Amino acid sequence: xxxxxxxxxxxxxxxxxxxxxxxxxxxxxxxxxxxxxxxxxxxxxxxxxxxxxxxxxxxxxxxxxxxxxxxxxxxxxxxxxxxxxxxxxxxxxxxxxxxxxxxxxxxxxxxxxx
Numbered sequence: 519x520x521x522x523x524x525x526x527x528x529x530x531x532x533x534x535x536x537x538x539x540x541x542x543x544x545x546x547x548x549x550x551x552x553x554x555x556x557x558x559x560x561x562x563x564x565x566x567x568x569x570x571x572x573x574x575x576x577x578x579x580x581x582x583x584x585x586x587x588x589x590x591x592x593x594x595x596x597x598x599x600x601x602x603x604x605x606x607x608x609x610x611x612x613x614x615x616x617x618x619x620x621x622x623x624x625x626x627x628x629x630x631x632x
Contacts, residue, residue, distance in 0.1 A: 520560070525626055532602040541590045542601035542620070543609040545577075566611065577611045 521544075532540040545563040548554050565571045569578035579592035590598050595615055599607040606620030 521622065522626060525620070525622075528601055529603050532600070538588065539600035540602070541584065541598060541609070542607065543590075543611055545612075546610045547612045563611065576615050580609070580611075580615075 524542075528540050528542055531537060545558050545566070547562065547566065548557050549559060549562060563577070566574040566577040567581055569575055576593065576595055580590045580595050580598070583592045584590040590609070595609065598609050598617055599605060601607050606623055607617050608620050609615060609617050
C-alpha cells in the first residue's frame with residue numbers, strides 16, 4: 519500500500535538536479551507470529567529502528583547516521599549507494615541487510631506506478 523508512493527516520490531526526488539541524495543530501503547523482516555503468516559507488517563520495523571530487537575543494530579545505526587550526517591552508511595552497511603531510476607539501489611533491512619535492485623520495478627511499470 520505504501521510502497522508505490524515511496525517509489526514515485528523517490529524517482530521524482532532523485533531526478534532533481536542539485537538536491538540531496540535519495541537512499542531507498544525496504545524492511546523485509548518477517549514476524550514469527552502465526553508462523554510468519556503476516557510477513558512484514560506496517561510499523562513492524564519500529565523495534566529495529568530503535569534497536570529493541572537482537573541483531574537490529576545495523577538498521578538502527580544506519581538511521582541514526584543518516585539523521586546525524588545525511589549518509590546512511592554504517593559499520594557493515596558501508597556500500598549503500600544512492601537511489602536513482604537507473605540503479606534503483608534498495609537496502610533490504612532484515613537480520614542481515616543487503617542492497618538489491620528494486621525487485622518490484624517491473625510490477626509497478628505494469629500497473630502504472632512508475
